Amino acid sequence: MTGLQIAFLAIAAVTLASAVLVVSSRKIMHAALWLVLALGGIAALFATLEASFFAAVQVMVYIGAIAILIIFSVMLTRRVMEDTGPQNTRYWPAALVVSLGVFGGILFLFLQWPGFSVESRPGLEQGDLLVRFGQALVSPDEFVVPFEVASILLVAAMIGAMIIARDPSRK
Amino acid sequence: MTPWYQDPVQFIAEWLRGVLLGWGMPPSGVELVLTVLGAGTIALLAMLWVVFLIWYERKLIGRIQDRFGPNRVGPWGIFQPIADMLKIFTKEYITPEGVDRVPYNLAPILAVASVLLIWAVIPFTMTVMGVNLNVGIVYIIASGGLGVLGIILAGWSSNNKYALLGGFRAVAQLVSYEVPMVVSLLIPVILAGSLGVNDIVMAQRIPYLLSAPVAALIFFITSMAETGRSPFDLTEAESEIVAGFNIEYSGLKFGMFYVAEFLHAFTVSLLFATLFLGGWRGPLAEQVPLLGFVYLVVKTFVVYFVVILFRGSLPRFRIDQMMDLNWKLLTPLALVSLVVSALVAKPLEEMPLAQTLALLVSNGIVLILFIEGTGKKVQRKREIVGKPRPLAVPHPEEQQPAQSTGG
Structure with a gap:
């Protein structure tokens, strides 16, 4: 077992444990903080895969923006400190079946992929990969259409949020 | 290779690498040691640098406000933040x-x-x-x-x-x-x-x-x-x-x-x-x-x-x-x-x-x-909601002498 594998297992264990704690903590604020740790674990996984761009973007977008917004809205929620009532619904066996099915499906699809069992090649040219990624996003033969559609979707969502948040009595 | 006084950090790193390799350490281990040492050095120097920054800023703010700033401990008060630092180490943590x-x-x-x-x-x-x-x-x-x-x-x-x-x-x-x-x-x-x-x-x-x-x-x-x-x-x-x-x-x-x-x-x-x-x-x-x-x-x-x-x-x-x-x-x-x-x-x-x-x-x-x-x-102007209402106004009779001397 190499050092990288040990690091992977440790990070994966931390990520999974904090993901479980997100749904099982009694205090909703703690759940939000465990979510931060889980997202940070994913960033660390990206870093061990030498995908430093994705690691940095993961921290910037998910921890720096989304988790902060979640914490913010949790802090503005009333009665965040109260922890009464059961945490499970009646339907948890059905949810278990669905999530196991999804996990199995994803695993099945990955097993079909020939690159699944190939060991990763360390020392890829990072700078070139980043340039390649940027060009692929705007090249007409590759991902320009999904990229632009995603951008328009985000702009529409942003405008929608502004319109909803607007005070209707003000002209 | 540049002389040591032109690039001391690289010089020390090369020297240390040579020494560690000479002790029979594997190259990956040497890189790890050097990385940890470098990270520790940068973090430590940055934290110690703050001691100087605090003095510099207090002194400058003092000058802006027409004061001396720290001037008791050491020449120009330069050891003042060190004294402050030692004091804060001894303080109690209150939770x-x-x-x-x-x-x-x-x-x-x-x-x-x-x-x-x-x-x-x-x-x-x-x-x-x-x-x-x-x-x-x-x-x-x-x-x-x-x-x-x-x-x-x-x-x-x-x-x-x-x-x-x-x-x-x-x-x-x-x-x-x-x-x-x-x-x-x-x-x-x-x-x-x-x-x-x-x-x-x-x-x-x-x-x-x-x-x-x-x-x-x-x-x-x-x-x-x-x-x-x-x-x-x-x-x-x-x-x-x-x-x-x-x-x-x-x-x-x-x-x-x-x-x-x-x-x-x-x-x-x-x-x-x-x-x-x-x-x-x-x-x-x-x-x-x-x-x-x-x-x-x-x-x-x-x-x-x-x-x-x-x-x-x-x-x-x-x-x-x-x-x-x-x-x-x-x-x-x-x-x-x-x-x-x-x-x-x-x-x-x-x-x-x-x-x-x-x-x-x-x-x-x-x-x-x-x-x-x-x-x-x-630039948003504050809305004027009413006329200013002073809490206290001078009594009209007491105002008389002030007016006469003013005139």
């Missing part, structure tokens, strides 16, 4: 009732760590830098996000309404000012064609202060807001919310926030010098790497001086003014100048001098149009 222990203790660490993380990617000379990360700029922004997390944790876990209010204000301010800061950082990235900090320094044959003055201005203002210092210190406005998010901290835990604030102010000056003033670049810096360090320190202190001048001379913003400045002026200005810079820079890529001139002129036009067109409009 109030009802705090959330883990976030409460984690917050000061996060606050310092988020600033120290930035030091990992700053090139101090041509050869000395923590890591030459190819996504340096994204990394810097990401570590800023961790700082916001530290403040929010401090504000929430303290179980104190003033701390929570301070935390709310901090998050509103920091998250908002991150928007124009990120956009303004994209302009040097576009001009250099790289996200790596050292590549941006390498690309600055002419400092980007000339090619992107609007971006430099926006970055300067927004990074002042990110440090949470006057005039953007609403997060710890003493007159309104006592001390803000760090009110319940004592001893060294408060000291961590204090250190983080001073170090952050210096770090943004360092970043400004690196991204817009050419970093370590200067005459002979490529032959003698140590000279590059001198240039970087001089440039940084020029910026840091202006930061302190701002702190010493500007009053605090009201929260609506702070938001107006960000969303109605800085964000649109950053977006427009990003588009204009990209359009102007691309066709003139082959001619650096013409490109710089064109960028300078177009940036000036954008700035003037913005200030003329929108600057006046976005």
Whole structure:
């Protein structure tokens, strides 16, 4: 077992444990903080895969923006400190079946992929990969259409949020 | 190989590598030891540097306010922060009732760590830098996000309404000012064609202060807001919310926030010098790497001086003014100048001098149009709700003698 594998297992264990704690903590604020740790674990996984761009973007977008917004809205929620009532619904066996099915499906699809069992090649040219990624996003033969559609979707969502948040009595 | 006095850090690293290899250590182990040593050295030096920064800032603020500043301990009071530091080590940690222990203790660490993380990617000379990360700029922004997390944790876990209010204000301010800061950082990235900090320094044959003055201005203002210092210190406005998010901290835990604030102010000056003033670049810096360090320190202190001048001379913003400045002026200005810079820079890529001139002129036009067109409009006047009602008026009979002497 190499050092990288040990690091992977440790990070994966931390990520999974904090993901479980997100749904099982009694205090909703703690759940939000465990979510931060889980997202940070994913960033660390990206870093061990030498995908430093994705690691940095993961921290910037998910921890720096989304988790902060979640914490913010949790802090503005009333009665965040109260922890009464059961945490499970009646339907948890059905949810278990669905999530196991999804996990199995994803695993099945990955097993079909020939690159699944190939060991990763360390020392890829990072700078070139980043340039390649940027060009692929705007090249007409590759991902320009999904990229632009995603951008328009985000702009529409942003405008929608502004319109909803607007005070209707003000002209 | 350059002589030792021209590039001492590399010299020591090479010497240590030779020694460790001579002891029969595997090469990967040697690299690990060197990396850990380097990271420890940078972090330690940065923290110790704060001792000097605190003295420098207090002295300068004293001069601005027509005082002497610290002047008792040592020559010019230079050992005053050391005495303060030793005192704060001995202070008691008071943990109030009802705090959330883990976030409460984690917050000061996060606050310092988020600033120290930035030091990992700053090139101090041509050869000395923590890591030459190819996504340096994204990394810097990401570590800023961790700082916001530290403040929010401090504000929430303290179980104190003033701390929570301070935390709310901090998050509103920091998250908002991150928007124009990120956009303004994209302009040097576009001009250099790289996200790596050292590549941006390498690309600055002419400092980007000339090619992107609007971006430099926006970055300067927004990074002042990110440090949470006057005039953007609403997060710890003493007159309104006592001390803000760090009110319940004592001893060294408060000291961590204090250190983080001073170090952050210096770090943004360092970043400004690196991204817009050419970093370590200067005459002979490529032959003698140590000279590059001198240039970087001089440039940084020029910026840091202006930061302190701002702190010493500007009053605090009201929260609506702070938001107006960000969303109605800085964000649109950053977006427009990003588009204009990209359009102007691309066709003139082959001619650096013409490109710089064109960028300078177009940036000036954008700035003037913005200030003329929108600057006046976005200034919000407070509504007058009624006539002023003084609490006490002089009695009419007592006013008589004053009037007679006045006449």
